[in-house]
Amino acid sequence: MSGDAPKLPLFDIRLADEDVEAVTEALRSGWLTMGPRTQRFEEEFAEHLGVRHAIAVTNGTAALHLAYLAAGIGPGDEVVVPAITFVATANAVRYCGAEPVPADVLGDHDLSLDPDDVRARLSSRTKAVCCMHYGGYAAPVGALRELCDEHGIVLIEDAAHAPASSAGDDARPLGTWGLAGAFSFFSNKVLGCGEGGLVATDDDAAAELVTRLRSHGMTSGTWDRHRGHSAGYDVVGLGFNYRMDEPRAALLTSRLSRLDEDVSARRRLVARYRERLSGLGGLTIPYPAESVEQSSCYVMPVMVERAELRDAVRRTMLEDFGVQTSVLYPALHEFSAYAGSAPGGLPRSERVARCELTLPLFPHMTDEQQDLAVEALASALERAA
Ligand SMILES: Cc1ncc(COP(=O)(O)O)c(C=O)c1O
Numbered sequence: 233m234s235g236d237a238p239k240l241p242l243f244d245i246r247l248a249d250e251d252v253e254a255v256t257e258a259l260r261s262g263w264l265t266m267g268p269r270t271q272r273f274e275e276e277f278a279e280h281l282g283v284r285h286a287i288a289v290t291n292g293t294a295a296l297h298l299a300y301l302a303a304g305i306g307p308g309d310e311v312v313v314p315a316i317t318f319v320a321t322a323n324a325v326r327y328c329g330a331e332p333v334p335a336d337v338l339g340d341h342d343l344s345l346d347p348d349d350v351r352a353r354l355s356s357r358t359k360a361v362c363c364m365h366y367g368g369y370a371a372p373v374g375a376l377r378e379l380c381d382e383h384g385i386v387l388i389e390d391a392a393h394a395p396a397s398s399a400g401d402d403a404r405p406l407g408t409w410g411l412a413g414a415f416s417f418f419s420n421k422v423l424g425c426g427e428g429g430l431v432a433t434d435d436d437a438a439a440e441l442v443t444r445l446r447s448h449g450m451t452s453g454t455w456d457r458h459r460g461h462s463a464g465y466d467v468v469g470l471g472f473n474y475r476m477d478e479p480r481a482a483l484l485t486s487r488l489s490r491l492d493e494d495v496s497a498r499r500r501l502v503a504r505y506r507e508r509l510s511g512l513g514g515l516t517i518p519y520p521a522e523s524v525e526q527s528s529c530y531v532m533p534v535m536v537e538r539a540e541l542r543d544a545v546r547r548t549m550l551e552d553f554g555v556q557t558s559v560l561y562p563a564l565h566e567f568s569a570y571a572g573s574a575p576g577g578l579p580r581s582e583r584v585a586r587c588e589l590t591l592p593l594f595p596h597m598t599d600e601q602q603d604l605a606v607e608a609l610a611s612a613l614e615r616a617a
Contacts, residue, residue, distance in 0.1 A: 236554075238550060238554050238555065238556035239553070239554025239555065239604070240553075240554060240555045240556065240592050240601050240604055240605060241556050241592060242420075242556045242557065242558050242590065242591075242592050242593075243420040243592070243593075243594050244592075244594045244596070244597070245419060245420060245424065245594070246594075246596055247483075247487075248486070248490070250486055251483055251486045251487055253486075254482040254483060254485065254486035255479045255482050255483050255486075257482065258478045258479045258481070258482035259479055261478070263455075263478055264477055264478050264479070265454075265475055265476075265477040265478055266447075266453055266454065266455055266475045266476060266477070266478070267455045267458075267478050268455075268478075269478045269481040269482045269485065270288050270455075270476050270477075270478060270481040271455070272481070272485055273288055273476075273481040273482075273484050273485045273488070274286045274287065274288050274430075276485055276488055277395075277415075277430060277432070277484075277488065278432070280395070280396075280405075280488065280491070281405045281407060281408055281413075281432050282405060282408065283405075283407075283408050283432045283433065283434050284433070284434045284436070284439070285431075285432065285433050285434070285435075285436070285438075285439035285442075286430055286431075286432050287430060287431045287432075287433075287439060287442045287443055287446060288428065288429070288430050288476040288481060288484075289428075289429045289430060289431065289442075289446055289474040289475070289476060290427060290428070290429060290473075290474045290475065290476060291416065291417075291418065291427045291428060291429045292320060292390075292392045292414055292415060292416025292417070292418060292428075292429040293320040293323065293324055293416075293429070294429055294446075294472070294474040295414035295415060295416070295429035295430055295431045296320060296321060296324035296362075296388075296390060296414040297324040297327045297328070297472075297474075298414075298431050298441075298442045298445050298446065298472075298474065299388050299411070299412035299413070299414045299431050299433075299438075299442070300324055300325060300327075300328050300330070300360065300362075300388065301328060301441065301442075301445060302411065302412055302431070302433070302435075302437075302438035302441050302442050303359065303360045303386040303388055303411055303412070303438075304359065304386070305325065305328045305330045305359050305360055306328055306329055306330060307328075307329035307330065308329070308330070308357060309328070309329075309330040309331075309357055309358075309359040309360075310330060310331050310332075310333050310355060310357040310358045310359065311325045311330055311331075311332050311333065311358070311359060311360045311361070311362055311388075312332075312333045312334075312335050312345075312350050312353050312354065312358060312360075312361045312362070313325065313332045313333065313334055313335070313345075313361075313362045313364075313564070314334070314335060314337055314344065314345040314362075314363065314364050314371075314564075314581070315334035315335065315336060315337065315563045315564045315565055315574065315578045315581035316337045316343050316344075316364075316366065316560075316561050316563060316564075316581050316584050316585065317364040317366075317390065317561060317564065318364075318392065318560075318561060319561075319564065319567065319569075320390075320392075321362055321364055321390045321564075322334070322564055322570065325362075330359070331573075332564070332570075332573070333353050333355075333358070333573065333574075334563075334564045334565045334570065334573055334574045334578060334581070335349045335350045335352075335353050335578070336349040336578040336579070336580045336581050337578075337580050337581050337584060338372075338580065339580045339583075340516045340518065340535045340537075340580075340583065340584070340587065341516065341518055341519070342369075342518060342519060343366040343367075343369075343518055343533065343584055343588070344363060344364065344365065344366050344369065344370075344371035344372065345361075345363045345364070345371050345372070345376065346580070347372055347375040347376050347379055349578075350376065350379060351379060354383060354385075358383070358385055359385055359386065360380075360385055360386040360387070360388055361376055361379070361380055361385065361386075361387055361388070362387075362388040362389070362390055363376050363387070363388075363389055363390065363410075364389075364390040364392070364393075365389065365390070365391055365393055365394040365397060365406045365407075366393065366533070366560075367393055367519075367527065367528075367529065367530045367531045367532075367533060367560075368393045368394045368396070368397040368406070368422065368527040368528030368529055368530045369397070369518075369519045369523055369526075369527045370394075370397065370398070370399035370406055370523070370526065370527075371389075373387070373389070373399055373406070373409040373410070374399070374400065374409075376409075376410075377409055377410065380410070386410065386411045387409065387410030387411060388410050388411060388412055388413075388414065389406060389407050389409060389410050389412070389413040389414065390414055391406050391407035391413040391414060391415050391432070392414065392415060392416035392418075392421065393416075393421070393422070393528060393530040393531070394406040394407055394413075394415070394422075394528055394530075395407075395415060395421075395422050395423045395491060395528055396422065396423075396491050396492065396495040396528045397526060397527050397528040398526045399526060403526065407432045408432060408434065411433060411435055411438055412431050412432065412433040412435070412438055412442070413431070413432040413433070414429065414430075414431055415429055415430040415431075415432065416428070416429050417429060417430070417480075417484055421530065422491070422494065422495065422498070422528045422529075422530050423484065423487055423488060423491055424487070425480040425481075425483045425484045425487070426480060426483075427480070428476060428480050428484060444468065444469075444471060445469075445471045445472060445474070446471070446472065446474045446475060447471060447472075447473065447474075447475055448467060448471040448472065448473060449467045449468055449469040449470055449471030450465045450466070450467055450471065451465045451466045451467075451468060452464075452465045493595075494595040495528050495529065495595075497595035497596070498528065498529035498530075498593065498594075498595055499524050499525060499527070499529050501529070501532075501593060501595075501597055501602060502524050502527075502529045502532055502593070503521070503524055504599070504602060505532050505591065505593075505602065505605075505606070506521060506524070508602070508603070508606045509534065509606060509609070512609070512610055512613060513613075514536065514537050514538060514541070514613050514617060515534055515535065515536060515537065515609075515613065516534070516535040516537060517534055517535075518533055518534075518535060529593070530593075531560060531590050531593060532590060532591040532592075532593040533560060533588055533589070533590050533591075534588070534589055534590075534591060534609070535584070535587045535588055535589075536587050536588075536589055536613070537587065538587075538617075539583065539586035539587045541613070541616040541617065542586060542587055542588075542589055544612070544615075544616045545589065545609070545612040545613055545616050546559075546589055546612075548608070548611070548612035548615055548616065549605075549608040549609060549612050552608070552611075552612075553604065553607070553608035553611070553612075555591075555592065555604060555605050555608040555609075556592060557589050557590055557591060557592070558589075558590040559585070559588055559589065559590065560588060560590050561585070562585050563578065563581045563582050563584070563585040564581075565577075565578060565581075566582070566585065589609075591605050591609065592605050
């Protein structure tokens, strides 16, 4: 099998004809970057979240960078981040000249940031906490927000996995619990366009800053000037080119109209995975069953209880069944670039990094494909034990 495309890939991206038409129409319009389609996408995504401001940017990493800058993070500051996340959550802290401080996750049953461990890592230099909603399952945002309020620091949400996800009895959307939420529209995400991102916030000052920093610190954009909304512009500080372009915005708007449908399909598949996997020994399925209905179900993580079996299980699944899996994520403090950032270690995160295995999941996955993944996992576990 090695070398060939897997029979069942981890993700399978399928666009509709209407998506392709929306992109074509954007290309034919002759206005290629930050114009009416970007604005429309921002308006529709703001409505989707119920926030005042949604600012589209180049990618999720840029969204994190700008969210951190909006939180006032700068040289000498610290930001507490989960050790189990994509490295961008931490790298973007360093873009600001600050240091990320990895904290432990809750454990095998919940792969998100542990508020008690966050508390233990706060210092006089801590300016913010950034939680990450793993797979679209809510991190304990209520507890984290209380903790941040108590210490006068800012909560940022890495909501890269979490469009169409919520927490609490009133189903408040993820990405709206702190000062700002950073979304990613990378190809394989729940809502993907290739490269794209967005900052969501209810805070007018944060929105203004993010909007300005997205385009070189300029006080108005080309589209504003084209429409006669402003004649010139000033540059009031250092900014970046983190602009989104029109074909991507058109693709995102087109796909956003089917997001609920896609997420419903994902939820059905995750519920079915949970049912089929519940009888398997040696496996823990993170998150309670009822949380599925509030999650985007971006990925399907399982924990192989005996860490020493995980890699053999993955190998058998790929080589003998053609089923691709992944590990989300290696622990941040175990990367060379972050060595020494968690003296004494973070035992629960290290365990997740060694035990976690992500199964294939995409909205149009068939029951037969899913049964193949389950069969592959069951056989591989049996053989490895
Ligand atoms: C948790 C998390 N944070 C941040 C990012 C960065 O997003 P992007 O790849 O769009 O820069 C990603 C996605 O790749 C992610 O999964």
